[in-house]
Amino acid sequence: MTNDHTPTEERLIRALAARAEQVTPHSLRPAAPPTGNWAARGRAPLVLALAASVASVALVGTAAVSLMAPPEKAPVAGTPSAVPEPPVSRPPGPSTGASAPPVRSSPPSTSPSGGTGVPGTGTSPDPGTSTGTGAGAGAGGSGPGSDGGTAAGSRAVTVLLGEAGTTRTLRTGGDPLTLTVTILNMNGEDVEDATDNLSLTAEGGTLSGGDVNVSLLTDDGTWRPIGHTARLVTATLPAGESRTHRVRISLPEDFPASVTRLRVTAFSNAGEETIT
Secondary structure, three states: OOOOOOHHHHHHHHHHHHHHHHOOHHHHOOOOOOOOOHHHHHHHHHHHHHHHHHHHHHHHHHHHHHHHOOOOOOOOOOOOOOOOOOOOOOOOOHHHOOOOOOOOOOOOOEOOOOOEOEOOOOEOOOOOOOOOOOOOOOOOOOOOOOOOOOOOOOOEEEEEEOOOOEEEEEEEOOOOEEEEEEEEOOOOOOEEEEEEEEEEEEEOOOOOOOOOEEEEEOOOOOEEEEOOEEEEEEEEEOOOOEEEEEEEEEEOOOOOOOOOEEEEEEEEOOOEEEEO
């Protein structure tokens, strides 16, 4: 059994037990009445009072110690336990030497013209680079025109200038060709009502209205449409003098496929004609 008494209580208990063992039946039944021992009787109440005080002090001390001890807190039902927060991951700094993630290459992209783009960049080839095989001049290729213009599906047409046969090139649906027609009076006298004319004829076919676009530059700086056979002017041309006409020619996309050569001719009753 666990001893729950303090040392003071133990001493009191042993003292009281020893005192109790001294009381015998002989002590309870004396042969002669006991004589009065007033000194001993005077000490007995003092000893008992002292023992009671010590016992009271011991009990009060034990109770005070038990009251001062903090009670254990029982867990409250339904209170959620704290959830540990996950560690915060920090991106590696420049000094950590962490390598960059690998770059995934994107699939080749297809440009609208059917060419394959550069893998991993998503870009198409240079639009100025042709992916097909074009035909040469005069065979319906898509190369540049005589003045740098191009058109999809255009073809080249040779233009012969006057009797000299100087050649130029026009492309169907391309930029126009500008020519200068010069009339020089070599008759030695003034020519009244001198008429200058222009004619375009097709070699290998015939032309009709709308097959060729022809314009004449007027004095006010505008271009006036004329036919492929037209009169440029009628006026007096003095002897030894000349006059010029600016003519612009272009071919539509639906230019007759049978025509591959055009001849431009100028003629006047005032003298000599030149086309450049």
